Amino acid sequence: MNGLSGGRLRSYRFRKERERNWQELEGLVARIEKGGVGRLTAYELSMLPVLYRHTISSLSVARSISLDRNLLEYLETLVARSYICVYANKTRALEGARRFVRQTFPQSVRRHRWAVLTSATVFLIGSLCAYVGVLADMGRYDAYVAPSIQQGRGLSASTEDLREVLYDGRGESGGALANFASRLFTHNSQVGIMSFALGFVACIPTAILVFKNGLVLGAMTALHSSHGLGGEFLAWIVPHGVTEIGALCLFGAAGFVLGYSLLVPGSHTRLENLARNGRDVASIAIGGVMMLFLAALLEGFFRQWVQSVPLRCGVAFATFLFWAFYFRRMGRET
Amino acid sequence: MIQTAKLGKERDRRVMTPEGIELVFRVASPSDRVTAFLTDIMVLLVSGFIFILIASYLISFLGGGREVQQAFHTFSVLLFFFLRNFYFILLEMRWGGATVGKRVVGIRVISRDGGPVGADAIVVRNLMRELEFFLPIGVLLRGAHVMGMTGEWSWLIEVAWLVVFLVFPLLGRNRLRCGDLVAGTIVVRMPRAQLLPDLAQTKKRTRMEIEGRRAERKKSRYAFTQEQLDIYGIRELQVLEDLLRRKDQLADPAVLEAVCIKIRRKIGWPQADQVETLVFLDEFYQAQRGRLEQRMLFGDRRERKKR
Numbered sequence: 342m343n344g345l346s347g348g349r350l351r352s353y354r355f356r357k358e359r360e361r362n363w364q365e366l367e368g369l370v371a372r373i374e375k376g377g378v379g380r381l382t383a384y385e386l387s388m389l390p391v392l393y394r395h396t397i398s399s400l401s402v403a404r405s406i407s408l409d410r411n412l413l414e415y416l417e418t419l420v421a422r423s424y425i426c427v428y429a430n431k432t433r434a435l436e437g438a439r440r441f442v443r444q445t446f447p448q449s450v451r452r453h454r455w456a457v458l459t460s461a462t463v464f465l466i467g468s469l470c471a472y473v474g475v476l477a478d479m480g481r482y483d484a485y486v487a488p489s490i491q492q493g494r495g496l497s498a499s500t501e502d503l504r505e506v507l508y509d510g511r512g513e514s515g516g517a518l519a520n521f522a523s524r525l526f527t528h529n530s531q532v533g534i535m536s537f538a539l540g541f542v543a544c545i546p547t548a549i550l551v552f553k554n555g556l557v558l559g560a561m562t563a564l565h566s567s568h569g570l571g572g573e574f575l576a577w578i579v580p581h582g583v584t585e586i587g588a589l590c591l592f593g594a595a596g597f598v599l600g601y602s603l604l605v606p607g608s609h610t611r612l613e614n615l616a617r618n619g620r621d622v623a624s625i626a627i628g629g630v631m632m633l634f635l636a637a638l639l640e641g642f643f644r645q646w647v648q649s650v651p652l653r654c655g656v657a658f659a660t661f662l663f664w665a666f667y668f669r670r671m672g673r674e675t
Numbered sequence: 676m677i678q679t680a681k682l683g684k685e686r687d688r689r690v691m692t693p694e695g696i697e698l699v700f701r702v703a704s705p706s707d708r709v710t711a712f713l714t715d716i717m718v719l720l721v722s723g724f725i726f727i728l729i730a731s732y733l734i735s736f737l738g739g740g741r742e743v744q745q746a747f748h749t750f751s752v753l754l755f756f757f758l759r760n761f762y763f764i765l766l767e768m769r770w771g772g773a774t775v776g777k778r779v780v781g782i783r784v785i786s787r788d789g790g791p792v793g794a795d796a797i798v799v800r801n802l803m804r805e806l807e808f809f810l811p812i813g814v815l816l817r818g819a820h821v822m823g824m825t826g827e828w829s830w831l832i833e834v835a836w837l838v839v840f841l842v843f844p845l846l847g848r849n850r851l852r853c854g855d856l857v858a859g860t861i862v863v864r865m866p867r868a869q870l871l872p873d874l875a876q877t878k879k880r881t882r883m884e885i886e887g888r889r890a891e892r893k894k895s896r897y898a899f900t901q902e903q904l905d906i907y908g909i910r911e912l913q914v915l916e917d918l919l920r921r922k923d924q925l926a927d928p929a930v931l932e933a934v935c936i937k938i939r940r941k942i943g944w945p946q947a948d949q950v951e952t953l954v955f956l957d958e959f960y961q962a963q964r965g966r967l968e969q970r971m972l973f974g975d976r977r978e979r980k981k982r
Contacts, residue, residue, distance in 0.1 A: 350965050351972070353875045363870070374865075377770065397694050406972060408964050410913040411871045411920065418866035421698045425783055425865070428692075428791040429771030437794060445795075516745035523749045527756040531805075534760065538806035541853055599857060616787070616859025623799035623858075630760075 352407035359399050366392035367419055373426045393423045444672035446628035449621055450591065451668065453598050460593035463548055464586065467555020468562070475563035485560035494561065500568040507570065507577045508648050522641020529585060529633045533592035537626045540596025543604060547596030554589055558582075576650040579657035581640035587664055588632035595622040595629070688849055688861060691789045700863035702850050703782040708862060714776030719758055726754060759809070763801040768794055772860075781865045787849075788859060796858040803854035811837045874919055875961050897950065897958050903942040904966035908979040912967055915960050922953070931956065 369389055372380045381389070400416040407413060450457060471485045482496050494506055532550070539546035558578070565574035602618040603611055639660070647653060686702040730747050737743050766774040772784035772792050784800070786792045844852040849861055915934070922931060935952045938944075938959060970977055 350875050350961065350968065352964070352968055353873055356873055360870075367870075373771070394694065397692075397696050401696055406968055408909055408912055408967050408971070409873060409875070410916050411868075412873065415868045415870040417699065418868035420696070421700060421866045424690075424692055424698060425785060426771060428786070430768050430792050430794055430797060432768060432794045514742065514745075516742045516749070520745045520749045520752070523752040523756075527752055530756065530760070534802055534805050535810065538803050541803065541806060541857065612856065613859075615857055619799050619857030620793060620795040620859060623795040623802070626802055627798055 352403070352409060352412070355399075355402065355406060356409070356412060359395070362392055362395050363399065363416070363419060366396050366423055370419070370423045370426050374422070378426070378431065389423075390427065393420075393427050396420055396423065441624065441627070442631075445624045446631075447668050447671040449624040450594075450628070453594055453622065453625065456594035456597045456601070457591060459597055460551055460590045463551045463593065464555040464558075464590055467552040468559030469555075471556040471559030472563045473559075475560045476567065479564075479567065482560050482564055485556040490557070494564065496564070500570065503565060503568055503570055504573075507573055509645075518641050518645055521645075522637045525640055526634055526637035529589070529637065530630050533589055533629050533633060534626060536589070537592045537595045537599070537622075537629070540593075540599035541603070542600070544597050544600030547593050547600065551590065551593035554586075558586070573650060576653040576657075577644065580644055580647075580653050580660065581636045583657055583660045583664065584632050584639060585636035588629040588636060591625050591629045591632070595625040598622045598625075686848065686850075688787075688863065690785065690787070693790060700785065700861075700866070702848075703780075703862040703864050705845060705850060707780050707782050707864070708844070708850065708852075711774070711776035711780040711782060714779050715763065715774050718775050719762055723755060723758065726751070760802070760805075763804065764798055767797045767801070772797070777862075781867075782862050783865055784860050784862055786859060787861045792860060796860050800854035800858035800860050803852075803857055807840045807843075807853055811840065871920060874916060874957070875964065897955055899942070899959065899962045901966070903944070904963055906942055906980055907963060908977040909967060910979050912960070912963050915956065915963070919956060919960060 365388070369381060369385055369392065378386065396416065397420055400420050403413055403416050471481075474481050475485065479496060488495065492506065494503060532554075536547050536550040539550065561578075562571060562574060565571050598618050599615070599622065602614045606614040609617065639656075643656065644653070647656070686704070688700050688702050690698050690700055692698060730751065734743055734747055763774055767777075767784060770778065773782070777783060784792060784797070786796065840853065844850045844855075849855075851861060855861060918925075918931070918934060922928075925931070931952050935950065935955055938956075939946065939950070944950075967977060
């Protein structure tokens with residue numbers, strides 16, 4: 342080799358020795374980008390991290406010995422592309438779901454139990470206020486419960502009308518009930534997700550939403566008890582209410598965590614803290630959607646089929662025990 | 676200092692990978708983001724539309740009884756709920772941080788702290804769309820009110836709300852929307868670059884050409900002294916690399932000639948000496964790179980030429 346040909350350049354030899362590995366990695370990455378990790382054979386999959394590490398070390402060597410700009414840019418982008426592939430989310434749906442139900446969700450709720458407690462308190466205060474307020478002056482009912490969601494249970498409704506709502510649906514077909522349940526589920530979930538997302542705006546809108554939900558419950562209870570139907574109304578609402586109200590409080594709690602981590606960042610920066618807690622409460626929101634799905638099944642089917650007050654109360658108590666056990670015990674490391 | 680990280684540009688973002696190497700990503704521009712999002716919305720609308728077509732055909736085929744209609748209605752309520760809330764989540768989880776729109780545009784979601792993008796991050800960044808997009812769009816299309824506010828001045832609050840969340844991503848230099856803030860993610864362009872042949876490598880030639888080339892080389896080798904190679908720096912070297920790589924597409928081949936003359940003047944090459952432009956530039960590039968790389972190895976990075 343003569344003095345000035347490529348062979349003398351250290352960076353040239355460096356490239357010659359490693360080029361093949363880079364190209365192999367590039368081929369794998371291109372295929373992953375096209376159709377996901379599933380496209381690779383087991384062998385190729387096992388080679389991916391090896392080639393990735395190799396290319397990373399090539400990049401750091403190249404940064405210190407090579408001045409070939411094209412080579413550096415190529416390595417930078419190749420590493421970046423493979424970084425995206427290697428560190429992309431790889432949760433398997435089924436496995437992920439099982440771990441979510443068994444661990445992530447209840448653990449996350451326990452971690453944020455103070456937020457859950459706050460949210461539940463806001464809800465309770467809301468319903469107590471409405472209960473006391475409506476009993477003192479029935480005229481307030483319309484202000485607490487928007488006419489669009491009264492469904493015939495307005496101030497002018499007679500005791501008979503109210504009773505009929507509590508015990509209707511006996512003759513409905515399964516199709517109609519499923520329809521009803523699906524609408525309940527989607528509507529409630531959308532409200533829940535909204536009250537979670539609104540927590541971003543410094544907790545306040547979330548608090549208002551949770552409080553308003555409480556108002557509706559309190560006002561309706563007051564209306565029914567003024568007709569002497571208070572107990573039966575509670576028996577009507579609690580079988581699904583335990584789950585549904587629980588879920589809505591969880592959404593609210595998740596929203597509170599968001600807002601709180603923005604307002605009171607502690608030893609982190611606000612952004613870091615928000616990101617940390619935001620990812621943590623994502624599981625609460627998803628778990629809330631699942632709970633609402635169960636609640637809609639209870640509300641859509643069970644409540645229509647079962648008219649007996651003791652049975653309704655029994656189911657309500659059972660769901661309460663179930664959730665209490667689930668959130669206190671599930672996923673603990675013992 | 677890292678070689679290619681020219682962070683003068685605002686929209687580059689450094690990410691430290693778990694392996695401890697720093698990568699530079701180009702932050703996706705707002706127009707990329709909007710295009711990707713609109714594409715996704717189109718996909719959603721079209722798939723919903725196709726579903727309705729198929730369903731109405733099926734209903735008329737099945738006779739359209741009350742039960743059938745109810746089943747269809749139930750199914751469509753659930754379907755649209757899942758499309759609205761889980762389309763983005765499921766796709767980003769399956770396709771490594773890209774939806775249909777993001778793939779078309781060539782952008783990806785990655786984690787700001789360099790770690791893997793978890794399912795939780797994907798979920799939360801997409802649930803925030805409820806706040807940023809579906810709430811305002813509901814206000815615009817259906818005349819609904821933000822949080823049921825009704826009152827003379829509520830429209831003002833609503834408009835303020837819309838504006839705040841629309842311009843939010845434009846405020847920061849990382850173009851984060853609220854969902855990205857909360858999830859700790861960032862949307863970047865998929866990097867693309869091709870490995871071109873090393874300029875220090877002689878191209879593949881036929882035997883005849885090699886023979887000829889050898890003879891030619893012997894004849895026209897230019898030897899540079901160390902003083903001549905200590906004049907230029909890395910920047911100039913890479914400009915020359917660029918020029919040499921583009922030499923076949925140059926609009927005006929005289930540029931090479933001009934550059935050659937300039938270099939010769941600068942390094943004090945005898946002006947009277949007739950040189951073959953391309954060969955001279957090639958060899959100068961190699962010699963210069965060798966010299967600069969050698970100095971770099973000894974910890975002496977020479978960024979620019981001496982004034």
